[in-house]
Amino acid sequence: MNQKMNFLDFPNAVQKSLEMVNPISFTEIIPISEAINRTIAKDIVCVKNLPAFNNSAMDGFAVKFSDAGKTLNINKVIYAGDKGEAVKESLLDNGCYKIMTGAKVPNDADTIIPIENCFDVTNKTVRIPEDIKKGANLRLKGEEQKEGSVLFQKGERITSSHITLLASQGLIMVEVYKKITIAVLSTGNEIKEPWEEADDEEIYNCNSYALISQLKEKGFDATYTGVVPDNLEESKQFIKNLKTYDVIITTGGISMGDADFVGEAFLQNGLETSFHGVNIKPGRPIMMGTMGKTSVICLPGNPLTAMVNIYLFVIPMLRKLQGDTSIYHTFLKAVNSSDFKTKKGRVNVVLGTILNGEFKVTRNNKYGSGMITALYESNCILVTNENTQNIQSNQEVKVIPFDSQFDKNQTNIFN
């Protein structure tokens, strides 16, 4: 596109990018065994108290607290799963139950003493220690969750903890939002697929594989649709066929070069541009907009640029679209280990590693956005504000790990 770009400042671009997308409303009901990383579409209400009955947390003896220090007759042995008559109250004076972990505790016992804390244990009698605590080791019905309470809310991403809770409720199916559909494509005459022959002047398409695998890491499925040559007509036709997708993500062909046709091809397909150009390093030529119901995200061709920006910029948008309520990046605090410079006047995305509270910048922050290994050497980003020109050693910094949490509230991530 041969026109002058107006660079939007990064916070504004983030706001616009999030305003561009609306949460999906279609849902489906799937087995909990397949629900990991999906977004829940309905609040889940507790239907079975946790625990469902008073039960013992230890193998030992269920006693009345008032019998501390006494030798008691063992009335019966109660096992986990016993019910009815087997767990009915039946204590006489100086009586107790022998009980196993997880077994129902009859209502006439109020305290459990682990077997190893008791004395003179025989098949018939046991001596209870004097110093016991009322209610010890007794798990009370509903103490963790009561029927009717909300266990978790719509818009949460399902983790193994959610699945544990669902199964504990006897729920084997769960309603989730349908997965949004994402098309990924690359552009450029110089691009060859990794399985093709490439001359010295040609390069292998790593962007599409990079983006699709990062999307997968973040719980999204994307379809690879191919490489579009640097040709307006062919780009237009290619894009026309992608209008059924919720999102199209492209890399390359978005800057100011004579062969940068991507923006024009989308415009000629009815794109309404939200912005083109962001005051961020790297990622200045980023373009976003909507084409009918499809959100269009055009990232620059440099692999490092595409990868950091899909994480910083695009994943929050996709989470919003997917119905997630936690969409904003969160940071960890760390101590910076050595001085480095950043470019004043732009928001800088700096690669580094965070380990045990220490941040180490990658390659002294001297790497190009066409580099690939700098990304591999890093496990996090640090984002500066436009006024920052250096980050000092021992300075406390905010760092966003590549696998960081997302939150409902927007927080200030800038350094």
Ligand SMILES: Nc1nc2c(c(=O)[nH]1)N[C@H]1C(S)=C(S)[C@@H](COP(=O)(O)OP(=O)(O)OC[C@H]3O[C@@H](n4cnc5c(N)ncnc54)[C@H](O)[C@@H]3O)O[C@H]1N2
């Ligand atoms: N006059 C200006 N020139 C450039 C500007 C500018 O503002 N004014 N911006 C520069 C910046 S910043 C970036 S970033 C790049 C982005 O340009 P494009 O989005 O048009 O990307 P391309 O030129 O197509 O490619 C850039 C680079 O990346 C390689 N590439 C592209 N696709 C892939 C792929 N699928 N896998 C691996 N590598 C890929 C491509 O070969 C180029 O080396 O523009 C600057 N120029």
Ligand code: MOO
């Ligand atoms: O903004 Mo471009 O991504 O650096 O090189």
